[in-house]
Amino acid sequence: MKYIDEFRSHDLAEKLAAAITRESATGRDYHVMEFCGGHTHAIFRYGVQDMMPANVHFVHGPGCPVCVLPVRRLDDAVELAERHNVLLCTYGDMMRVPGTKQRSLIRAKADGADIRMVYSTQDALKIARENPDRQIVFFAIGFETTTPPTAVAIIQAQKEGIENFSVFCNHVLTPAAIQHILQSPEVRDLGTVTIDGFLGPSHVSSVIGSQPYEFFTEEFQKPVVIAGFEPLDVMQSTLMLLRQINEGRHEVENEYKRVVNPEGNLKAQSIVAEVFELRSEFEWRGLGLVPYSALRIRDAYAAFDAEKRFGLSEKQSREVKSCECPAILRGVKKPTDCKLFGTVCTPDTPMGSCMVSSEGACAAYWTYGRYRSAQPEKSSKKGIAA
């Protein structure tokens, strides 16, 4: 496939692997956090980790929108679908995430709630046009990449007067989360998590540009390389990070120049700013309350805010006990450190969000077999599915 195969070339991968081995032959360890779940997925799917020297470690970050959504917001979505009799449109990944007491959207659907899987906000708008007698709610999740299409849908709904459409907004922001990780006690004081640099999410930067990272390369003295999502991008970016670390530099470098520029997509930014404003704080699974890390719908578009249209109840939302998703999302633990991993928690019966999305660290460990090397006795005892 043109423009795809070029970025998955075995020959180039071997050359890059050799360069990384040379660059990292310093006797020290390198801890690279790939913030985004898309990178986690690429690293496992193509076996990038297999090609790394033993002293280069990937630390999986919290950049999986499904994973970081706290249980309470999921419970809210279930409530919308079940109690307020709305037709809830959601991205597919959210369907199987367990809420309190394992209640997921897919279970609510089986019990009769009208929940539809959509690929885009435009699909949700179309459903709203076709069902004027129903209340359609779009369950909006995601980072800066999925935010502009939500903003466009809200503007369109207002222009067309689609009154039965609203958005349950859960959009979150990448730079705030990275900053929060770098300020966390585990990284700052305790030293339990070492992060030497970041692979920056390039699709996010295609919208916000590379500039927003300038602040914390300065403030925290950690290098960032904006990295594409093809496996060669990941390897090239890792090499660039190792060079920065070895040379004592901490700059924002852009490996994904074929898409990302310093300013980003100004039009997308202005549409987002038109519709959304910062929340003073937002709860993230794993990170807790993070200041100014999420967006809400501005008053001018309040008519399309599902939170305002339907009064949501207070809830006693609870994660599954002993699920380590929160620590895994902070990079403090690995999936294999969780005692639920591979026993009661598998992609067939996920206990936490990280086992659901293909971008979640647990699902990636599981699906692409990383746990085999980590826990050989487990895989041999329980056969293919465990």
Next chain:
Amino acid sequence: MNAFDPSITDNANKIDMTHGSGGRAMASLIRDLFHKHLVNPHLSAGNDGAVLELPPGRIVVSTDGHVISPLFFPGGDIGCLAVHGTVNDVAMMGAKPLYLTAGFILEEGFPIPDLERIISSMAGAARDAGVHVVTGDTKVVEKGKGDGVFITTTGVGVVGDNIRLQGDLARPGDKILVSGTLGDHGVAILSTRQNLEFETEIRSDTAALHGLVAVMLEAVPDIRVLRDPTRGGLAATLNEIAQQSHVGMILDERFVPIKPDVAAACELLGLDPLYVANEGKLIAICPASEAQSLCDVMRGHPHGADAAIVGEVVEDQANMVQMRTKFGGARVVDWIAGEQLPRIC
């Protein structure tokens, strides 16, 4: 035969509850639609069952329910699919399929012209496959309790005494072959699903494979396993066989045939073609010494033109299916969890 007369229905050319009630409307429907298209002496006799003559050999029976949505898709429809699906299940046992039965569940309000289109397509597929639909059943359910049409078909065939194909016969060292490009059917269906429409030339590969199976078995009688990778695609089918045979498997991504259009659609939708359904492909596992000649024979048949040796069976206590990636790494090809869901960013 009379042409179908819409005046027998009260509700202008739509299925209503009387078509399943056992009365005159039902008799007309059966005579004017089913018997008209699926013509053969067994069906025309109008008895409760069919009395069949079978050639010597062991009898193979298989059944399959068809609930596809949409009913009409690029490259086929539920009618021909209901024939191919069951014919292929019989063929995967090495048998020559001879007879089919068909049970229809129709939803009240379903357009009769669409039903005729489906039955006509079914008749064409049966004719091409050389099988007769010898008995059937029609039920009507109230509107909202079905999804247009569901069809269950049962196939009967006969297999020679020398053929032994079973899922538990794969042995370490054996080679794994596929008969052609993977994922065509699933992507063709997805391209027409509501909320997911995209433009593509991809057509379902739905086809009857017993002709291909016959030439394969003639050339290599000791094929160990044949199976059609329908739901769950190549990944699910190989995992099934690995478990049945208590072996592992290693695929080589470089040799797995996937059409560029299908690969592109999967990239876009965040799907893995290894998990996408096929309706006109088969997987064969045979001793390594015969693999190349089997592959050559398959390539000589219209339904096997893109056949390839894609991997091998290995010893593995954990019964894992793994793949060496084109990129140079290795990955596990696990069972799919739930439905394959699109990624969002």
